[in-house]
Amino acid sequence: MTDQSQIRIKAFADKIMSAEAAAEFIPAGSNVGMSGFTGSGYPKAVPGAMVARARDARAAGESYAVSVWTGASTAPELDGAMAEVDGVHLRMPYQSDPISRSKINAGLMEYTDIHLSHVAQMVWEGFFGHMDVAVVEVAGITEEGELIPSTSVGNNKTWIDQADKVILEVNSAQPLGLEGMHDIYYGTALPPNRKPLLISKVADRVGVPYLHVAPEKVIAVVETNNPDRNTPFKEPDADSEKIAGHVLEFLTHEVDRGRLPATLLPIQSGVGNIANAVLMGLDKGPFRPLTSYTEVIQDGMLQMLHSGTVSMASATAFSLSEAGLADLIENIDFFRERIILRPQEISNHPEVIRRLGCLAMNGMLEADMYGNVNSTHLMGSSMMNGIGGSGDFARNAYISMFLSPSTAKGGKISCIVPMASHVDHTEHDTHVIVTEQGLADLRGLPPRRRAQQIIDHCAHPDYRPALQDYLDRATATAKGKHTPHILGEALSWHERFLKDGTMQPV
């Protein structure tokens, strides 16, 4: 039973139905816009009913599949379950699900990997085809029929605007205290009618706390009472702490040189344990009060808001552990004054990121000697997750940092390679690379000097001599010595891993 306060508008009462009944409104072949971003605010019930439809179809020798467009990653009961029954024809713009990943890499599921700031406008521009149905989780519906957004905003505003039909999931497990935390900007337009986006400080609000929906588009309201997928919080390991230490030392140095103010600039940090370690390091550090203009609020950010290290944080979604979620719910009034959740086209907007001068810290799979960064593809061909918002921030940041341990798979993979097997961030967009070994400051350096910095400061000692040897031989033999490569050998480390299971010579 949903508490009356979750659905306050009487007009929607006769649209309440089961997830199964709602799923009947979604024909095979539809383009379906779903809510959900880093495991927050995704629909909890309708996807399961679609999975059942797909199973029934299969049992009848037929098929049931749709295209699924979201904010970003969702949860096993959406991405995992739908992929397992081959219920997803095309997925975009981001996923991080193991079953989806295996289907994508088996060539059985189409996946379009897009900058998260580009998705809403490109759908609106009609570049991906028409959206048939939106399935959006909300925390509640007001007396006036306004939608109280859930724990992520993502592309929900655009999905609700663009879809012919809207299915709402009202999740009574989400705190109603979220009401007022969001800032949904309704000023976007297609050119030639676009206007400046008047966010000049992290705390600036330019929208309204609600999602608007035309009541006649709402074809179903489904009541749920399910928590978001939790993201377990791990205490930082030794490598993460070392990476965080190098970042803090660098920021201190920049402040000392007068190249950064003592309150730094708005922090953006990617998702994961390295990012959490950096946040924890900043929390102990001398810089405050900080602000954050980022994509996702993790546990570390809640802690920094509690301690007063961060005064204001803007994002598009939460990604919390069970304890973090409990903290959010318990202290929702405190956090509502210090957190703004925006649509992802705004949280990741190039205009705002450049204006604010974000300090961007994102993870990576590998970087090459020259500073080209691979965020998406293992050994050049296999999709890991996707580019997400890393490019939105890196390209427009004041300082663009990429962080990773120097090795993976117990040392069998070097994350610093002669040539990246896929490039998501070019040499032009990479300012700083950090591993547990150290930090390479690449700003203003030509390629061979970048390579020497990366080899000396970032590569693991087990791989450093081979990298130096490659650089030396390439410099001696390449026809062009601006960015020297030995083309027949440039990708040989990746080939060796595919063949022998290690990049180390065996």
Next chain:
Amino acid sequence: MTDQSQIRIKAFADKIMSAEAAAEFIPAGSNVGMSGFTGSGYPKAVPGAMVARARDARAAGESYAVSVWTGASTAPELDGAMAEVDGVHLRMPYQSDPISRSKINAGLMEYTDIHLSHVAQMVWEGFFGHMDVAVVEVAGITEEGELIPSTSVGNNKTWIDQADKVILEVNSAQPLGLEGMHDIYYGTALPPNRKPLLISKVADRVGVPYLHVAPEKVIAVVETNNPDRNTPFKEPDADSEKIAGHVLEFLTHEVDRGRLPATLLPIQSGVGNIANAVLMGLDKGPFRPLTSYTEVIQDGMLQMLHSGTVSMASATAFSLSEAGLADLIENIDFFRERIILRPQEISNHPEVIRRLGCLAMNGMLEADMYGNVNSTHLMGSSMMNGIGGSGDFARNAYISMFLSPSTAKGGKISCIVPMASHVDHTEHDTHVIVTEQGLADLRGLPPRRRAQQIIDHCAHPDYRPALQDYLDRATATAKGKHTPHILGEALSWHERFLKDGTMQPV
């Protein structure tokens, strides 16, 4: 003799001196900011005097070299002459000079290749070190000591602001009728003090027509009377006309589908003969009145302003043929009402490009099957020119198009390859690829479907079977089938060219 009207302020009269005397103010090892963008508005005299210093130093067994930071490319008497005497320690952010190129690729000259929109802010942020001297060509100096900018703006505003000392070249060969054409924005700031950039239409002016200089910083004024380097205009060849035809057909299709307004959106086109062919095609086409928010005004744009096809054009520089320059001078009053020249951080600003929704058309060296674009490096190692502004526009465009003939070197190079040997624009930023063979619309497509479009529509028939064979075998054998590659073969086309002088099997 400079006409009195070129230097109207008496206070600067006693600073007039020879180029040789002015060059004495520039010590070896200086960071020197010079004007100049696509062969327009570069200093004509002081670089020659610096070359003489370098020759004298060499004769005395010493050396004289400086770092040269410009807007973009200059001319043989600057980049060529200074590179020839090893007078350039580090060059940034763009060059296109044959002698510079050969020094860079011989490993004898350092070169940092940067997005043109990033340069001014990164210098101001202190990321490249301190600027010692600025050498800036102007068209004149007013009674109040305001500088009338020349035929390019580039980074001049930032150089004059940042340098300790300023040397002005007043070129009486530049038309004084340029006065009033420029829009120099003085509202830039470092974060956290940046404000929205209030350009919402191509015609919006947000600055002043003059460059400001603190009089006490002006250490020398040098009078010159030399024309800019001319860029010969070639009638479009058959391939350029075919490329232009495909672009026009595509734009017509987009208008018909309602995805573009009938007056299109602001056109950005790169420099060169393909770009000119597209402009000539648009001039004959049905779309008008158009606008252009671009980097460089070429002959084709002057023609479109004459014909009324384009009502307003914004750029940072001219790049004209001798006839184009004569047209500009003769009709300067007409063009001053229809052309705005801005600093390159504004002409290429991500905020404005995204807001206006530019239609970006840039050349490329090669693209791979999956849509990764190489704009800078021949065979992975040798620098051609640089990324210039292509990334500024491609990344933020409404539609990002890359144009090239399908082959180069008489068919010995395929511009469509299995894997790009260098990546300047990633798969995430490439919407459309066009060759004389046809057009591939990649929007929303996952990688293997992109590959099929590019092979079918863009590759030259001589290379199409080998590309299809690579894609088929990679799809059959790669462990990851999202972006299938055969790593040992991915760069073999480039290796073959380096070894045999052709990508064709011999």
